[in-house]
Amino acid sequence: PEPLDFFIWSAEDVGLWLEEINLGGYREIFKENGVNGEYLEGMSMFTSEQILRFIRKCHMKWGDFITLCKELRRIKVACLKGDQNARHPWWAPSCLFKRSRHSRVVALKLEP
Numbered sequence: 001p002e003p004l005d006f007f008i009w010s011a012e013d014v015g016l017w018l019e020e021i022n023l024g025g026y027r028e029i030f031k032e033n034g035v036n037g038e039y040l041e042g043m044s045m046f047t048s049e050q051i052l053r054f055i056r057k058c059h060m061k062w063g064d065f066i067t068l069c070k071e072l073r074r075i076k077v078a079c080l081k082g083d084q085n086a087r088h089p090w091w092a093p094s095c096l097f098k099r100s101r102h103s104r105v106v107a108l109k110l111e112p
Contacts, residue, residue: 009037021071
């Protein structure tokens, strides 16, 4: 699977995902703050101060932030594993649908 699939989510895609994980109440505030897939991916590197700033900026409840983190981890793992049984809506990254049938590894025969 392409790990970059997660990065190409637009703010609108993130909003649809929030609806899917029952956090749709944050859809507009995330969109207003430009939260896209690349931003969500970068959250794993946030310091405690940045996390608190994000929670305040998006007016999130602590429990909802925990849910967001758990679902984010679940979808990242599903993308990396190519999990076909992951719960996902129609717009989810292609890596959630099926494993790629085409290997990206190229064998080279080196002659002395």
